[in-house]
Amino acid sequence: MKLFEFLGYYNYWVFAILLMIGFYAVIAKANLIKKLIGLSIFQSAVFLMYISMDKVEGGTAPIIKPGVVDQLYSNPLPQVLILTAIVVGVSTLALGLAIVVRIKERYGTIEENEILDAD
Amino acid sequence: MTIVFAIFLLTMLVITAVAIVQSSNLFVSVMLTSIFSLLMSTNFFVLDAADVALTEAAVGAGITTVIFLSALALTATQEKPNRSGRGIALIVVGLTASLIIYATFDKPRLGDPDAPVHQHVAPYYLDNTMEQMGFPNVVTAVLSSYRGYDTLGEVFVVFAACIGVLFILDARTGTGPKYVTRKMTGLRHHLIPQVVGRILVPFIVLFGLYVQFHGEYGPGGGFQAGAIIATAFILYSLLEGEQAALRAVPRSAQLGLVICGALMFGMVGVLCMIMGGEFLDYSVLMENPVTARQIGIIVIEAGVGMAVCGAMLSIFHAFAARSAEDTDEAV
Numbered sequence: 146m147k148l149f150e151f152l153g154y155y156n157y158w159v160f161a162i163l164l165m166i167g168f169y170a171v172i173a174k175a176n177l178i179k180k181l182i183g184l185s186i187f188q189s190a191v192f193l194m195y196i197s198m199d200k201v202e203g204g205t206a207p208i209i210k211p212g213v214v215d216q217l218y219s220n221p222l223p224q225v226l227i228l229t230a231i232v233v234g235v236s237t238l239a240l241g242l243a244i245v246v247r248i249k250e251r252y253g254t255i256e257e258n259e260i261l262d263a264d
Numbered sequence: 265m266t267i268v269f270a271i272f273l274l275t276m277l278v279i280t281a282v283a284i285v286q287s288s289n290l291f292v293s294v295m296l297t298s299i300f301s302l303l304m305s306t307n308f309f310v311l312d313a314a315d316v317a318l319t320e321a322a323v324g325a326g327i328t329t330v331i332f333l334s335a336l337a338l339t340a341t342q343e344k345p346n347r348s349g350r351g352i353a354l355i356v357v358g359l360t361a362s363l364i365i366y367a368t369f370d371k372p373r374l375g376d377p378d379a380p381v382h383q384h385v386a387p388y389y390l391d392n393t394m395e396q397m398g399f400p401n402v403v404t405a406v407l408s409s410y411r412g413y414d415t416l417g418e419v420f421v422v423f424a425a426c427i428g429v430l431f432i433l434d435a436r437t438g439t440g441p442k443y444v445t446r447k448m449t450g451l452r453h454h455l456i457p458q459v460v461g462r463i464l465v466p467f468i469v470l471f472g473l474y475v476q477f478h479g480e481y482g483p484g485g486g487f488q489a490g491a492i493i494a495t496a497f498i499l500y501s502l503l504e505g506e507q508a509a510l511r512a513v514p515r516s517a518q519l520g521l522v523i524c525g526a527l528m529f530g531m532v533g534v535l536c537m538i539m540g541g542e543f544l545d546y547s548v549l550m551e552n553p554v555t556a557r558q559i560g561i562i563v564i565e566a567g568v569g570m571a572v573c574g575a576m577l578s579i580f581h582a583f584a585a586r587s588a589e590d591t592d593e594a595v
Contacts (some may be wrong), residue, residue, distance in 0.1 A: 156311075159277060165358075182285075183298055186297075208314075225414075247433070
């Protein structure tokens with residue numbers, strides 16, 4: 146029982162580690178595309194945290210079964226928030242990539258330090 | 265058993281993320297992000313979020329990868345080594361990670377039914393959806409009715425991002441002589457992808473339409489359907505080339521989809537106000553409030569689907585057209 150209680154936090158630990166892996170890519174890498182990849186890992190980590198919160202033990206996906214009375218359902222609210230956030234995430238990521246493409250055309254490089262040197 | 269599977273998936277996620285950041289070949293990184301998304305989507309499914317898993321699989325593993333790849337084609341596929349500031353970054357990241365992990369011990373355990381998140385509005389949604397909406401998928405009900413304002417906002421963010429990409433990449437809607445004379449691109453000469461892809465495209469569109477119109481009864485809805493239908497058209501343009509894809513769905517049609525979709529959503533809200541209700545309160549649209557809500561939801565879900573599909577296609581074609589223009593100039 147003790148072990149299972151401990152494993153109940155595993156999702157949140159993975160969230161913390163993924164968040165920091167993404168953050169590391171954003172701050173330590175000079176390549177702009179790598180930074181954006183890091184940003185999307187960061188974003189996915191936040192999604193994982195929200196979806197971990199929606200789980201109810203013994204519950205199922207929040208699609209009501211008519212006629213079944215004592216069925217537990219997981220929380221639909223975090224799912225709605227993340228569902229829309231994923232689609233918004235890809236649109237904003239594309240915006241970032243478009244800016245990177247223009248930077249490449251203007252400066253001939255996508256390494257941050259070389260861009261700073263060129264300025 | 266599920267818990268062992270969940271732990272395996274989560275560990276795989278961490279390993280993939282480390283590999284993505286470690287690899288200095290950007291192509292490898294991007295392909296790994298696709299695998300990362302697929303693992304993430306399986307994880308969402310294990311955590312009872314069927315709708316989210318569907319979205320992540322279509323958007324994360326499909327569209328994001330293609331957009332990343334088309335951006336790589338325009339920039340560089342190799343990352344230059346850069347070691348400066350690595351030590352201090354590792355220290356910052358390590359400290360923050362341990363702080364967050366320390367903080368997680370105050371959180372309710374996974375699956376705890378007494379967690380604060382399950383106490384507030386969620387029971388209301390679960391108890392009343394069947395009665396007020398007349399369909400079983402609570403996620404769709406919350407998305408399109410109870411929290412319709414949020415969704416309207418998100419659709420307009422997608423719309424704005426799409427317009428932003430088109431402006432930044434200077435994609436033109438016209439079909440100039442450049443587009444007519446251009447050589448065939450795509451996987452024309454690869455027989456197996458060609459044959460398999462041709463067979464798959466109509467079925468992907470069909471599945472997308474099913475997800476769109478069955479969203480009230482099973483996992484699905486406008487966001488997922490828009491993304492799935494967009495992947496079908498992106499697959500088509502990868503196989504047949506930009507040119508053929510633009511003939512099938514011209515730029516103006518893609519932009520029209522985005523604009524009509526977003527407007528349709530907004531107009532339903534305004535119509536509700538004209539009929540004497542509040543903004544996005546569908547119950548005033550007809551005599552029977554349940555039927556009225558169902559009709560309102562079907563219309564706005566269609567709007568969401570059109571907007572998302574159009575936005576994804578416009579973004580993809582903006583990147584793809586730019587690479588075609590560049591190669592033209594090089595030749």
